[in-house]
Amino acid sequence: MQKPEGKAEGQQPLDDTLEKPETHAPHSKVDDGVENDYLKLRRLLLGDDYSEALHRYISKEEDVDRIVEALPRALKKSSLHDLGESLAPVVDQAIGKSIDQNPSRITNILFPIMGPAIRKAVASALAEMVQSLNTLLEQSLSLGSLKWRIQAWRAGMPYAKYILLQTMAFRVEQVLLVHKETGLLLNSVTAPEVEAQDPELVSSMLTAISDFVSDSFSGGRETLERIRFGDLELYLNVGPHAILAIAVRGSASDELFLHAHTTIEIIHADFAQQLKCFDGDRTIFEKSSPILSECLLSQKVSHKSKRKPWLAVSLIIGFMAYLIGQSITSWQLDQQFKQLETSMASETGYVVISTRREGKRLYVKALRSPESRSEDDIESSLANKTGVGIMIDANVVHFGALPKPVVKPQTNYELFQTLVYSLQNTTFYFEAGKVQLSEIELMKIPSLIKNITEIERLVNENQFENFQIILMGFADSSGSSSINKKVSQLRANEVKSILTANKINADIIVTWGAGNIDRDDVSEDLQRRVTLQVLAKPKKQNASQQGELL
């Protein structure tokens, strides 16, 4: 009712204003008096109200008031889309102008928002980079990566793409379609050979858990989207009336998420009415089985892991074979070295001083006689035999011929003289308080026996006579002289018994214990001893030389 009134009010002054300029128009001067009368009449009829209305019209105060009142309601009434469309250019322009006029203002407004946003973006980008670097390292340093590289090469695709395919290995084990309001199961499909709990119980419990989490942490505003335990992950796609729950083993790909989204959308489109009025009868939802089955995606990579032990086993076997091979070769080398060393040792005219193994070569230091084979000769002949190199460093020494010039008694007399000389130079030493010979001293016995036997031979050949050996025992200064006498006698007897045990005629041996007779400055070790004295003289034809002998 207000509007027509407003219009009427507005129209009256409109006529008036249209007339008003005419009053000032040049041609109106003709009937000035008529005009004045007309104005007077109007003033009389309408009074002050008229001028007030006129004033209000010109100032447009009323219009502004009315618009202020109507605008919020009008905005509310108009559809958001239309409003946004019509306002967009205006707002755009306004913001543009505002920035032009005072750029610092917009900077100040944006500052607290931009800072955290940029930090968040940088942090997430960094975290992503570290994560991908870590994955890359894991993948490029593992054994499997080598296999993957080969497989990627065989499949003719870039390694990065192949890795992507491999890491996304997963298997959807179960898909549940759950009524959101009641938590009742609408339909479910399970992958073959998967042991699943009663899906009805699972779906109810899932709704309860989802509600619990949602109520506890977000006051019911947000919905639970993921549940993870071990390598099984539950993805919940929540629609207005139904929830699509997908149980995935492994890490699911984006493809699956996309698929799940489309599936829940299709189900809502196909069963909109049935979902809204669901009263417990789920026969109608059996039709959704094919759509749900499409979500049972899988990638077969995870099955390959079962074969992994074979790779490890063959690797270990290979390694062991290598080790065995190595030890066999080193044993063979060792044998070759030993063979070389023995052949070197048996080489006539060579005395090996030292050998050194280095790699596949034997370094030999030796002395050689001038008549022996040359080093090069030996080197080449031995190298051909064994396959192992040999380096000989030999100094020529005239040792091979030296023993020969040793003066050999030209006559029996000279031989006799030598024998007697060596006999008389033999001394047996004893340890303190001991009357038995030590092991070391016993070693003097064989040569002594040999010499005595030789002398006996000469005696028997009737060249010498009166052959007698005097064994004289001595003792050190400790102990009484009677004991020393006794000990020295026992020591002489000991040597005699050893000689007689070695088939030396006891009749030619005389023993005597001298006790302690040495000077004080002779060391005690030397004092405990048994010495030999030989008595013999050549038969008459050699008599001239006898004096010299004894």
Next chain:
Amino acid sequence: MTKVIAKKICMVGPFAVGKTSLVRRFVESIFSDNYMTTIGVKISKKIVEANDYQVNLMIWDIEGVDVFTSLKPSNLRGAAGVLLVLDGTRPKSIDVADDIYKTLREYLPDVPVVCLLNKSDLDIDWKLESTDIQKLEASGMTTIKTSAKTGENVEQAFQILVDEMAQNSEGSVLL
């Protein structure tokens, strides 16, 4: 083949009145004297017959209500029937029943509610007067004395609820 339908029902009531025991008696025919409080919700499944239909009952055994725990509406959502369990030996549980019933009606205005007066085996300690029972029935509930220990009326109580649910949805396609 009979038609199979699924229904959600809720067990509500004050704590320690025997909700879980009733469910165990009904579903597994077991009774244990040990009291173990329910936290959150436990869901069991039982198949019953009604009007030539096979009804898969999903029984939501909801934690007991006390001063600190109130009934969570999210647990009640979509229930087709409710069993309100009270302890006949604890007259105070009647007062709590009033509050619970109001909450139930707020979220589930039309579903049938059957009131189970549990622990009927404890005659000596029985404290409920007939006036109390009349008061409960006046508010629109069917009442029945039950004992999870002896099994008395347990099957019947669930059957009454299922039948009432069937009547409630008469005129609609099912039950």
